[in-house]
Structures are given as structure tokens and as C-alpha cells.
Amino acid sequence: MSIVQTLEQGVLDGIRDLYGKEVDAAQVTLSPTRKEFEGDYTVVVFPFTRLARKKPEEIGAELGQWLQDRLDTVTHFNVIKGFLNLSISDAYWRRFLEDVYRDESYGLQPARDERFMVEFSSPNTNKPLHLGHIRNILLGWSVSRLFEALGYEVVRVQIVNDRGIAICKSMLAWQKFGRGATPESAGIKGDHFVGRYYVLFEQKFREEYRAWQQSEAGQAVLRANRKEGQGEEDFFKAFKNTYFNEHSPLGAEARDMLLKWEAGEPDTVALWKQMNSWVYEGFDQTYDQLGVDFHKTYYESDTYLSGKDIVAEGLEREIFFRKDDGSVWVDLTDAKLDEKLLLRRDGTSVYMTQDLGTARMRYEDYGARRMVYVVGDEQNYHFQVLFEILKRLEEPYADGLHHLSYGMVDLPTGKMKSREGTVVDADDLIAEVIEEARKNSLERGTLADLSPEEQEAVVRKVGLAALKFFIVKVHPQKRMVFNPRESVDLQGQTGPYVQNAYVRIQSVLRKAGALNAEAATGYAQLLPDERDLIARLYAFPEVIAEAAAAYDPSEVANYCYDLAKAYHKFYHDHSILRAESEAAKAFRLQLSTAIARVLRNGMDLLGIDMPERM
RNA sequence: GGUCCCGUAGCUCAGCUGGAUAGAGCAGCUGACUUCUAAUCAGCAGGCCGCAGGUUCGAAUCCUGCCGGGAUCGCCA
Numbered sequence: 001m002s003i004v005q006t007l008e009q010g011v012l013d014g015i016r017d018l019y020g021k022e023v024d025a026a027q028v029t030l031s032p033t034r035k036e037f038e039g040d041y042t043v044v045v046f047p048f049t050r051l052a053r054k055k056p057e058e059i060g061a062e063l064g065q066w067l068q069d070r071l072d073t074v075t076h077f078n079v080i081k082g083f084l085n086l087s088i089s090d091a092y093w094r095r096f097l098e099d100v101y102r103d104e105s106y107g108l109q110p111a112r113d114e115r116f117m118v119e120f121s122s123p124n125t126n127k128p129l130h131l132g133h134i135r136n137i138l139l140g141w142s143v144s145r146l147f148e149a150l151g152y153e154v155v156r157v158q159i160v161n162d163r164g165i166a167i168c169k170s171m172l173a174w175q176k177f178g179r180g181a182t183p184e185s186a187g188i189k190g191d192h193f194v195g196r197y198y199v200l201f202e203q204k205f206r207e208e209y210r211a212w213q214q215s216e217a218g219q220a221v222l223r224a225n226r227k228e229g230q231g232e233e234d235f236f237k238a239f240k241n242t243y244f245n246e247h248s249p250l251g252a253e254a255r256d257m258l259l260k261w262e263a264g265e266p267d268t269v270a271l272w273k274q275m276n277s278w279v280y281e282g283f284d285q286t287y288d289q290l291g292v293d294f295h296k297t298y299y300e301s302d303t304y305l306s307g308k309d310i311v312a313e314g315l316e317r318e319i320f321f322r323k324d325d326g327s328v329w330v331d332l333t334d335a336k337l338d339e340k341l342l343l344r345r346d347g348t349s350v351y352m353t354q355d356l357g358t359a360r361m362r363y364e365d366y367g368a369r370r371m372v373y374v375v376g377d378e379q380n381y382h383f384q385v386l387f388e389i390l391k392r393l394e395e396p397y398a399d400g401l402h403h404l405s406y407g408m409v410d411l412p413t414g415k416m417k418s419r420e421g422t423v424v425d426a427d428d429l430i431a432e433v434i435e436e437a438r439k440n441s442l443e444r445g446t447l448a449d450l451s452p453e454e455q456e457a458v459v460r461k462v463g464l465a466a467l468k469f470f471i472v473k474v475h476p477q478k479r480m481v482f483n484p485r486e487s488v489d490l491q492g493q494t495g496p497y498v499q500n501a502y503v504r505i506q507s508v509l510r511k512a513g514a515l516n517a518e519a520a521t522g523y524a525q526l527l528p529d530e531r532d533l534i535a536r537l538y539a540f541p542e543v544i545a546e547a548a549a550a551y552d553p554s555e556v557a558n559y560c561y562d563l564a565k566a567y568h569k570f571y572h573d574h575s576i577l578r579a580e581s582e583a584a585k586a587f588r589l590q591l592s593t594a595i596a597r598v599l600r601n602g603m604d605l606l607g608i609d610m611p612e613r614m
Numbered sequence: 615g616g617u618c619c620c621g622u623a624g625c626u627c628a629g630c631u632g633g634a635u636a637g638a639g640c641a642g643c644u645g646a647c648u649u650c651u652a653a654u655c656a657g658c659a660g661g662c663c664g665c666a667g668g669u670u671c672g673a674a675u676c677c678u679g680c681c682g683g684g685a686u687c688g689c690c691a
Contacts (some may be wrong), residue, residue, distance in 0.1 A: 021641095350689055378686070381617080408684085412625090437688090446651065462653085480626085480686095493626090505650095558628060561628095
């Protein structure tokens with residue numbers, strides 16, 4: 001039984017014994033004692049005043065004495081107002097520390113035979129990854145690591161939107177204007193290369209549209225369709241889609257391309273494969289830079305027709321219904337959701353149809369009864385509906401679905417807008433943070449004796465830590481402001497700050513030589529700072545469990561930061577290698593080793609690597 | 615307009631299953647490196663926790679209403 005459980009149980013027993021009353025475990029508030037008071041854990045006794053009919057101070061004193069008398073782990077206590085502060089014995093803490101010291105994988109639960117799927121990233125193939133994807137990827141990766149830490153077998157998947165009109169635009173632009181160029185010939189990363197043609201298409205299309213607006217045909221449409229009081233510019237802005245679909249030669253070509261693709265026309269399919277393969281090469285490089293990978297990639301070109309069988313099945317079971325025009329719907333008004341279209345009247349699927357199909361497909365592939373979708377919060381409603389439908393279909397995994405919804409990433413100047421060119425490119429950003437780390441490292445000169453390759457590895461770890469920590473420390477649900485200047489900061493509440501605590505420990509350990517763990521046993525009287533550090537280590541597994549339960553990596557990030565901060569202070573205030581005794585030195589080395597391990601394991605859950613030096 | 619999310623220091627964020635005097639970082643000012651990596655530490659200053667009610671021994675935290683910002687609302691994904 002853990003110390004927290006022991007104390008909780010002790011309080012329940014104590015109340016029963018002292019006052020003859022039963023207390024619900026939920027009424028016991030047990031929290032780490034605040035720094036300014038003496039003690040390790042604090043019980044709030046206010047809730048017991050009513051049933052004991054005594055003053056809080058009195059109850060605190062009686063309960064404290066009761067616990068001290070009966071529990072070996074509680075050595076003394078003090079009562080301030082309604083707060084009972086309990087002190088845990090040094091022996092207990094020392095034993096616990098030894099356990100952590102010996103356990104390489106402290107905090108990680110043993111494997112259990114249960115699969116857990118996490119879907120994240122899920123890019124389109126018409127443009128490179130950007131800052132928004134980075135938040136998505138980091139969240140998805142961390143959550144998958146969190147559940148691995150709980151012992152699940154996690155399957156990481158992405159679903160790539162590789163089809164549709166967007167990629168056809170790129171294909172068409174390349175065909176018309178590319179002159180056979182390749183990423184190699186152009187010296188550009190594949191995803192950026194293809195992205196350029198998408199942009200080029202949009203540019204050519206805009207030119208075409210503008211010319212049309214001035215033409216007789218365009219002006220005639222304007223005269224016939226403009227609304228009362230609508231300016232010419234406003235009209236054409238609103239008319240853009242219609243123009244693309246009904247008037248534009250380029251639009252016609254792009255749609256024609258899509259039809260050919262759907263018909264499986266060999267040349268079109270070959271071109272499509274070629275361009276997408278360029279994109280995937282580019283994505284893989286970016287994923288590699290970020291240190292993430294997937295077990296399985298699903299392609300929409302394989303899945304976009306799926307789900308129709310589920311719709312038919314739902315119709316038969318009268319979970320769905322058909323309207324007079326032939327379209328198929330589900331009525332979720334009794335779950336405070338709307339009616340939702342599942343199949344168009346021409347029998348073609350919509351996004352929801354496809355998602356139903358892929359959900360079942362993935363269950364058939366992996367049998368995961370729990371599944372997390374990491375998708376931006378603009379799709380909250382979509383997932384509410386999707387999950388509700390799957391429940392009504394009584395899919396076996398329906399109760400294990402979760403939409404990890406996250407807020408948009410804004411810039412200090414406002415929203416990212418592709419049209420205004422303010423989108424922060426993922427590759428550029430990664431290069432930038434690494435460059436910043438490199439500059440700082442050179443100034444310090446601490447890596448001078450390492451080989452260029454080793455230096456580079458450190459600089460990469462530091463730069464990426466800055467970027468990743470900056471993003472992952474924020475609660476997913478919140479919109480966040482990404483300040484590029486602050487994201488490359490290496491000081492303060494940052495990834496490198498946490499790394500630095502680890503590096504300091506490694507440096508001390510290198511100088512210490514072989515550790516005589518036996519000697520630590522002689523260190524009887526722990527300092528308050530040492531007790532505080534051990535108690536923090538003690539909380540680690542619980543932090544992981546809570547972060548996983550809340551699908552919230554930021555809890556781990558904040559924990560790591562707090563631990564690193566506490567250690568930095570300890571390091572500053574107390575000498576380790578020149579401790580007052582051999583026992584103290586051995587103990588502090590042991591403590592430092594354990595802290596380094598938890599920092600490394602914790603940051604690993606966030607996808608952040610620790611350098612040995614920096 | 616309906617529904618959902620957010621609102622804490624100048625800025626970026628913790629704290630939210632109710633508990634002690636609301637915490638960090640950045641920015642500003644002051645100090646600490648011949649001593650284990652100063653990417654560090656210590657200090658100063660900075661707050662009607664959006665507003666107003668309610669519940670409670672106790673509210674940043676729970677409930678209601680309002681204000682401000684954002685997302686979304688049947689054939690885009």
C-alpha cells in the first residue's frame with residue numbers, strides 16, 4: 001500500500017475509533033504540505049468538525065496523535081488551524097529512494113494485454129506540415145507514450161488525406177507548368193515541392209479569375225446575380241467557389257483530373273502516386289526530425305468509400321432513416337445533437353460515412369477497444385456525433401473512444417493565415433530552434449572537446465526540447481499563443497532548463513566515480529530539501545496516471561519543470577561531492593541519480609531527449 | 615440566435631475532484647561564478663483570479679446570470 005493510501009486509510013480508521021463515525025474516503029483531503037509548514041502530508045480536518053462536534057484544532061491533535069501512535073511511517077505532527085501536518089519517517093523515505101534508485105523504469109507500469117490506438121498528425125498531401133501539425137503531433141505522441149507507460153500496447157496511426165480536389169490542383173499545376181521538375185532537380189524537399197505547385201495553381205487561378213471578372217461574361221454574371229447593395233469586390237469574393245465549379249477553365253481541368261483519378265485512369269493515377277510519394281518523403285523527414293513514428297498509415301484513397309455497409313446495416317436496424325429524396329440520416333435530437341446526413345441522395349458518402357467505416361476497419365485491424373483521435377477543436381461537434389452513432393450501432397469499442405481536442409495555435413500577431421503567408425512552417429521552425437541552440441552552445445563553449453557529430457546531436461536535443469516543451473506545457477484545450485522568440489528561449493520555464501538539471505547531475509556523477517550505495521544507509525537525518533525532492537519523486541507514477549486519465553501531457557511537463565526547479569535549488573544550496581560526510585555524499589548521489597532518472601523518463605513521455613552534456 | 619471552449623500579474627502560462635498568505639517564467643530592477651556545468655540561484659516590484667449573485671465553516675476552483683474572445687451549427691475535411 002502506498003503512503004498516501006496508508007494515511008487515508010489511517011484517517012478513516014482514526015475517525016471511526018475516536019468518534020465512532022464512518023467517513024467516506026472522498027471526504028479525506030490529503031495533499032503535500034506547503035513549503036512554509038513543517039511536514040510531508042496534510043490532512044484537512046474541517047470536514048470532520050460536524051461529526052466529531054469538536055473544534056478543528058482539537059480533532060487535528062487527537063487524530064495526529066492517533067496516527068503517530070499506530071503508523072510507523074508517521075513520526076510526528078503539528079496542527080495549524082484546521083490543518084494536520086504529518087511527518088513521514090526518514091527511514092521510510094530512504095527505503096523508498098533506494099527502490100527508485102534500483103528501478104531503471106521507475107514510473108512505468110508492467111505491460112498489460114490491452115491495445116490502445118492513437119490517431120494523430122493526419123496531414124493533407126497538398127502542403128507541408130506547419131505549426132498546427134506540430135502541436136497535434138506532440139500531443140498525439142505524448143499521449144501514446146503516456147498510455148505505454150501505463151502498460152498498454154499502443155498503436156500509433158495517422159490517416160492521410162491523399163485524395164480529392166486539392167491534390168489534383170497540385171498535379172495539374174505540375175503538369176502544366178512543372179516541365180518535368182522533381183524535388184531532386186529543384187533541390188527542394190518533396191512536400192514543399194508539391195506545396196509549391198498547389199500555391200502556383202491558386203495563383204494562376206486567381207489571375208484567371210481576375211481577368212474573367214473584367215470580361216464581358218464576368219460582368220454579365222455580376223449584373224445578373226449581385227445582391228442589393230453588394231459591392232463588386234464582395235460579390236466576386238463570395239462567387240469564387242461557384243466560379244471555380246462552373247466557369248473556370250482551370251477548375252474544369254482540375255475536376256476533370258479528379259474524375260479521371262476516380263475512374264482509375266492510369267496516367268492520372270501514376271502522376272498522383274508520383275506526387276504523393278514526393279510528399280511522403282518530405283513528411284517522413286519532418287517526422288524523423290521530431291522523433292516520432294507511426295505503426296500504420298491509413299490513406300483516404302483506400303478508405304473514402306468505406307462505411308456504406310455500416311449505413312446499410314444501420315438502415316436495416318432502423319437506427320438510421322431514409323428521406324424522400326433518398327438521402328440517409330440519423331436522428332440524434334434526443335441526445336441534444338441534430339439530424340446528421342450519412343449518405344447523399346446520389347448515394348455518395350460524406351466525411352461521417354468514411355469515419356464510421358475507418359473506425360470499424362481499425363478495430364478489425366487491431367482490436368483496440370480504446371482509441372484517441374487527436375484533432376483540433378473545430379471538429380468537436382463532428383466527434384460528438386461520430387461517437388454517438390457508433391454507440392447506437394453498439395460497436396464493441398464505442399465506449400472507449402475519445403476526441404483529444406486541442407485549441408488553435410495563434411501568433412502574437414494573430415491567427416495563422418495561409419492566404420496571408422503567416423503560417424509557420426514546421427521544417428523552418430525546427431531548423432530555427434536548433435540554430436538558436438547552436439548559437440548559445442558556441443557562446444558557452446562547453447562542448448568544445450566533443451566531435452562535431454556529438455556537438456550536433458546535443459544542439460539538436462536542446463533546440464527541440466525548447467520547441468517541444470514550449471508547446472506541450474500548455475493545457476491542450478486552450479488556444480495558445482506561439483511566440484517564436486520565446487520558443488527558442490533556453491532559460492526559465494523551458495525544456496533546456498529541465499535538461500540542464502539532468503546534465504548537472506550527469507556531470508556530478510561522472511566526477512563522483514563509482515557510487516558506494518551502502519554508505520548512504522548511514523545518512524540518518526534528511527534535510528527538508530531532500531525530503532521535498534523524495535516526495536516529488538514519489539508522486540511521479542500518480543502524475544503519469546492523472547495525465548493519461550486527462551489526456552493531458554502538460555501535467556507531466558509541469559511536473560518535470562517543478563522537479564528540475566527543486567533540484568536546481570538543492571544543487572545550489574548543498575554540496576554533493578563535498579558533502580559533510582561520506583554518508584551524506586553517497587545519499588545525495590543516490591538522490592541525484594533517482595532524480596535524473598525521473599526527469600529522463602518524464603521528459604521521454606513528452607518526446608524530449610536528454611543530452612549528457614550541454 | 616442555439617450549443618461548446620476559453621478569460622488568473624504588462625506578456626506567456628500553472629493552480630480548477632473546494633482548503634492555509636493565488637504560483638512560475640519572460641520583460642524591469644538588485645545581488646551571487648578562483649568552489650559539483652551561472653542554460654543556475656537568491657531578492658525587489660508587479661493581482662477587484664472578466665463582472666454580479668448563490669451554495670459552503672471555507673470559492674480562482676462548484677451553480678446561475680451577464681460581459682469579452684474563439685469554435686461550430688444537414689451534403690468541406
